[in-house]
Amino acid sequence: MGMDSASIQFVAFGLAAAILSNFSRSRAWRSAVLMVASLVFLGLLAHNPIVFLPLAGFLLLGYGALVLLQRGWSKSAVWSVLAVLFVYIWLKKYTFLPSGIFIYSPYFTLGLSYILFRVLHLLIETGDNREKYRVGPGSYLLYTLNFTTFVSGPIQRYDEFARDQFADQPIALGPRTIGLQLERIVRGFFKVNVLAMLLDMLRVDALAQLHQPLPVSLKMFAAARVAVLYPLFLYANFSGYIDMVIAIARLMRVRLPENFDRPFSAASFLDFWNRWHITLSVWLKTYVYNPLLVALMRRISSLAIQPFLGAFCFFVTFFLVGLWHGRTSEFLIFGVLQGGGVSANKLWQIELARALGRKGYKALAQNPFYIAFGRGLTFTWFAFTLFWFWASWTQIHTVFAALPMLAWLGAWLAIWLAATAFLALWELLRAGLLSIKTVDGPVFTSRYARVVYASALGLIAVVITVLLNQPAPEIVYKAF
């Protein structure tokens, strides 16, 4: 039925749930609607209840561990986290586990990764004695099975969820907010169903051209398109879906955290991960980077080494980010490239600050050309690492074998320069457009302009969807 994608059915379902939820402001009513909607949502994803048993077991394990922690068994925190992690790895069939221990009858794993983050967050926070959450079974299920965040996140903290969902006085929802959310749903729908679809179509065509009898110059152009189009596609696909779920949740009077903040404007890879899949990187920074850095700094007191500890912790954190995405060795390399990129970026900053001094480095970091080239390089590096994200080893081999090494180097250099110029122009254009203001703010973000975007994008999206008459594109991040 396409409920796990940015389909018209999903939008209709979300809007229906939002309308029902607003029949009453009482927390009981809103929670009941969210619970029923989430269960119906699950029921529409798989019709056989048996397939939900492993997921139910996983949730039960998480809740059991949480109850123990809530009752003061704080010593069980580490074991609880390890047990939940192990069951997750086992259910996701990570290839480093012996295959004999896996369940081979089909079962439901959609959304499991995102549930894992929520469950671990509850266990760590409760076990840490920092924020002892009192979470009942109903609240636990609402938090973990919330249909707006079930398929691909964003990963919301429990306190943020509870603050809005269980508030006696729910957050305001007036015509302005409703209008903004409807515009965001249309924009998200357009991003996934038109923009991402077209970008992927062009990428697949370019990929096919790499293996066709074409001159090297045309193959280099095809290679460049393959590399450049995937990050753009992924952004349109993932951020479009996130736009839709954030808007639907807001219409249900719950504010979800943002997952993207114009990632391709990032001037460094470190900054990129502050803007891309924000909730994932924040989660890992909170529960991996910070504790690891604190632990290492306690053990290593050498002042000369301490700056490098941050780089090491970044590597570990973003290696885990990469590893989280998949069960195969390709994702291991993806993790190494993410971690390597972020830690190299950190080391570059440290060395540059040493060489130029604080003031010199600060001045350089504000230089528009330095920023533009950094932005181009960040995009290029991310595009390069994504080969280990979307392709198998066989595909990677055939793609890279399609061109001589020198031609690939030429293609990467061309991508860097083109990305530098294009993204700089984009930033200039954006700043220019946003500088056109009235007393109410920038003209291009006014409600009048938003109605124009929404109407145009909505019309295009509907026409293209009807015309192609194909299932809504898959949301890439639902696979993780």
Place this chain on the structure above:
Amino acid sequence: MSESNLADPAHAKEAKLPARDWVLLPLIGLLTVGVLAGSASLVAKRGFSGSTSVGEDCMVYKDTLSGGGGVPNSVCWEKVTEGGWVQYRFNSSGYRSDTEFGPKLPGVFRILIIGSSMDAGARVPIEEAFATRLPEEISQRTGQRTEAYNLALAGDGAHMPFVVRRFDYALATKPDLILWALTPWDLAHIAPSPPLNRSNSHLTKPLSWKGMRDHPVKALEYGVERLQGHFDHTDAQITYMLQHFLYKSQSQCIASYLRQADNENGYLKSDPSAQWKTDLGEFSDYDAAIEQRVRSAHVPLVITLAPLRAQAAMISMGTWPPGYDPYKLDDELRAIVVGDGGTYIDILPEFRSIANPEQHYLPIDGHPDGEGHRILAGMLAAKLTGGAVPALSATRPTQTSAMQGSR
């Protein structure tokens, strides 16, 4: 330009929307939709208009025996929505050719081409059709003076029973070789369709001013119908324009084609449906009868399969979804033709070495363009002179190797 919902003040009362906005905002929305649809319609009209006349206007559907033919010595013009103007000239025998069919000159190798619209060069000028290019290609390769008579027809005459009935006429022209380039369309339309209905009787007759005055209700109905017709036509043009651009993509061309009905794309399936098997069975019967006739007339018949657009794209990409095989029909036809003692040439594998062959077809109409016909002519000439037809081969290899083809 999205605004984070987390920036929302939780319980702050939202500023009231000015009263004028309740009217203004929907109006802006409607205006945007109108302007966008209007501009798309203008662009579609400029770039994707078709002619009211088509090549088939020069066809007569004189009897159920032959399926009809061209009006002798007639000229028609056609502009399909996604192509340029094309002239269709029919000779005195009613076939699309600039030459009259007459006695064979000494030393000239005569190829007779039979088939449907693709063989007739539909949607391209006759000079660009593979049937016109083929003799030149063969002459260049062998030095043999070659001419081609094109007995292929579009329209009803393209249906296989009618194509088969033209073989008697074909043999009467004393050819040295008959070439039948099939397409999957021919197999899907193996049974004759009812004659085309070209009258516009479904439309209400135009009303005069007097008629409108006397019958206001009818006048209103007429007006609504005209308006609806206009919008349908505009919709169709915009749809055509968008599909044209979307289907230019190799992956989208394949994806959209594979979503069509079995009678359109069933030949691409590894396990074809019962209907396709029946159609192939019927073809087998036709082929057996034809092979017998040409054998007794001592005229070699070469059959080949020219791919449709998506099929060519799949072969070129080298990968296709599970459950599909673009070579399947080729294999089936080869088995039938060779089994009946005939000659079959495989040109499908040659599309593997052509980058984006789907670019050489009209994206929606599906017929090859001029470049597509040039490629086909080159492939056919290479196969015909490469051993498939001993009379055209310098080295004269065995017929078996040609029949087996290569991938």
